[in-house]
Amino acid sequence: xxxxxRPPLPVTVEHDTPMPMRDGTVLRGTVHRPAEGGxxxxxxxxxxxxxxxxxxxxxxxxxxxxxxxxxxxCRGRGSSDGEFRPWVDEGADGHDTIAWITAQPWSNGEVVMxxxxxxxxxxxxxxxTRPAGLKAVIASMTPHDFHDGLKYHGGAFxxxxxxxxxxxxxxxxxxxxxxxxxxxxxGFAAVLPILGDQDAxxxxxxxADIPGIPWWRxxxxxxxxxxxxxxxxxxxxxxxxxxxxxxxxxxxxLFLGGTLENHRRLGGPLVIGPWSHLxxxxxxxxxxxxxxxxxxxxxxxxQRQLAFLKGEDTGPAVKIFVMxxxxxxxxxxxxxxxxxxxxxxxxxxxLLSPEPPSAHEPATFTFDPRDPVPTVGGPTLLPDVxxxxxxxxxDVERRPDVLCYSTEVLASDxxxxxxxxxxxxxxxxxxxxxxxxxxxxxxxDGRAMSVIDGIVRVxxxxxxxxxxxxxxxxxxxxxxxxxxxxxxxxxxxxDRNPGTGRTxxxxxxxxxxxxxxxxxxxxxLPIVPR
Numbered sequence: 001x002x003x004x005x006r007p008p009l010p011v012t013v014e015h016d017t018p019m020p021m022r023d024g025t026v027l028r029g030t031v032h033r034p035a036e037g038g039x040x041x042x043x044x045x046x047x048x049x050x051x052x053x054x055x056x057x058x059x060x061x062x063x064x065x066x067x068x069x070x071x072x073x074c075r076g077r078g079s080s081d082g083e084f085r086p087w088v089d090e091g092a093d094g095h096d097t098i099a100w101i102t103a104q105p106w107s108n109g110e111v112v113m114x115x116x117x118x119x120x121x122x123x124x125x126x127x128x129t130r131p132a133g134l135k136a137v138i139a140s141m142t143p144h145d146f147h148d149g150l151k152y153h154g155g156a157f158x159x160x161x162x163x164x165x166x167x168x169x170x171x172x173x174x175x176x177x178x179x180x181x182x183x184x185x186x187g188f189a190a191v192l193p194i195l196g197d198q199d200a201x202x203x204x205x206x207x208a209d210i211p212g213i214p215w216w217r218x219x220x221x222x223x224x225x226x227x228x229x230x231x232x233x234x235x236x237x238x239x240x241x242x243x244x245x246x247x248x249x250x251x252x253x254l255f256l257g258g259t260l261e262n263h264r265r266l267g268g269p270l271v272i273g274p275w276s277h278l279x280x281x282x283x284x285x286x287x288x289x290x291x292x293x294x295x296x297x298x299x300x301x302x303q304r305q306l307a308f309l310k311g312e313d314t315g316p317a318v319k320i321f322v323m324x325x326x327x328x329x330x331x332x333x334x335x336x337x338x339x340x341x342x343x344x345x346x347x348x349x350x351l352l353s354p355e356p357p358s359a360h361e362p363a364t365f366t367f368d369p370r371d372p373v374p375t376v377g378g379p380t381l382l383p384d385v386x387x388x389x390x391x392x393x394x395d396v397e398r399r400p401d402v403l404c405y406s407t408e409v410l411a412s413d414x415x416x417x418x419x420x421x422x423x424x425x426x427x428x429x430x431x432x433x434x435x436x437x438x439x440x441x442x443x444x445d446g447r448a449m450s451v452i453d454g455i456v457r458v459x460x461x462x463x464x465x466x467x468x469x470x471x472x473x474x475x476x477x478x479x480x481x482x483x484x485x486x487x488x489x490x491x492x493x494x495d496r497n498p499g500t501g502r503t504x505x506x507x508x509x510x511x512x513x514x515x516x517x518x519x520x521x522x523x524x525l526p527i528v529p530r
């Protein structure tokens with residue numbers, strides 16, 4: 001049956017509309033509103049990515065749902081005046097923009113906000129200021145904190161995403177300055193080589209010496225959660241957010257943990273698909289295709305989001321995609337109460353088993369930060385957009401600095417749905433080291449497809465250390481094996497630990513690290529009875 005096109009919607013569009021902020025800075029954006037009727041509620045989207053990013057926003061569906069749509073450039077971006085400072089001004093600017101919208105003659109005084117990643121952060125930061133008129137927020141794939149889970153994971157610096165995003169933002173800052181008539185030549189000369197070869201830039205030591213990114217030294221010198229990060233955290237106070245929030249996450253998104261934490265703190269509907277940060281809503285991620293039903297379109301996510309913003313959502317509290325079975329499933333809450341936390345021990349010799357070990361001799365390996373274990377898949381945001389999600393780990397597993405622990409071939413399906421951690425009893429020869437862990441699905445044909453991973457940076461020579469692998473919903477099918485990899489790097493997703501744990505370390509500080517992992521270490525799998 002041929003598709004029937006809907007008649008065009010008469011729309012009034014106002015480009016580069018000025019919106020004054022409390023400090024006198026003028027931000028600008030594009031206002032779309034139905035040409036007839038009114039007044040209207042408004043959907044506000046704020047972006048630091050320039051005019052092109054507006055093209056990905058669902059303007060027409062929102063207009064048909066009865067909203068006016070305001071697409072605004074963050075300060076120092078697009079046609080907006082001012083200086084872009086990541087995360088610093090978004091709460092106040094969002095508050096002032098909502099006040100501007102509610103004062104317009106076409107507004108009915110109600111505003112909702114939506115976004116993904118930084119745009120979702122803008123929405124949550126605005127909500128934390130409790131602006132009059134804000135009614136609801138959709139926050140997709142966004143962190144809950146600017147230190148934990150954004151720039152640092154388990155104490156390790158999230159080098160790959162910070163470098164990729166930071167260099168791109170530096171370029172946008174320079175373009176904005178050049179368009180304003182400023183001399184930005186020196187800045188372009190510093191940042192363009194980084195954009196041209198991020199792999200080489202990632203190996204810079206000291207790490208803080210990477211040039212061209214205005215905020216780089218702030219990010220790398222404030223390793224601990226100090227006053228710098230606390231000041232930013234004040235702009236995202238969850239206890240001040242009173243409007244309903246809908247959360248959308250991806251199993252392979254680098255902000256999965258942040259989205260889950262936002263949901264834990266704020267409540268509201270939660271949707272988790274088998275998606276990555278740069279391919280939200282896709283039916284395939286990395287080297288796996290999960291079927292057409294895996295897409296956001298298949299579950300009519302956009303329509304549900306609009307219904308939520310209108311206060312008409314009747315969907316489930318939690319909707320997750322169960323990988324392996326490759327089906328969507330509605331749940332009453334996250335995490336699942338029926339999931340049973342089950343330890344699987346890392347036996348020396350390579351066995352992964354729920355049976356405790358009888359021997360106590362450790363497995364050993366030697367780690368050289370000059371030859372780090374490379375990032376192969378996972379929740380990444382790297383220049384190579386194909387290096388994301390489930391990837392075959394066999395080349396990684398051949399390295400002598402990667403320990404592998406595998407179950408026997410599974411006689412029946414095993415569903416793992418919920419938070420996953422690795423408790424590692426380990427020892428190092430260095431003053432500081434990193435411990436990494438990865439959960440892997442081993443197929444009958446030998447493919448070792450990554451599921452989730454994590455890292456922790458420690459400054460103790462020995463002890464018991466917790467590695468947060470965040471969460472998943474993965475059915476390990478009968479005939480497969482469950483595998484855990486343990487090593488000391490995942491580069492360039494995370495920076496290399498030279499053996500000091502410091503971001504000001506030089507090449508001369510790099511030391512080879514001799515590692516021991518004891519068999520009373522274990523991964524905790526939330527197993528759902530089948």
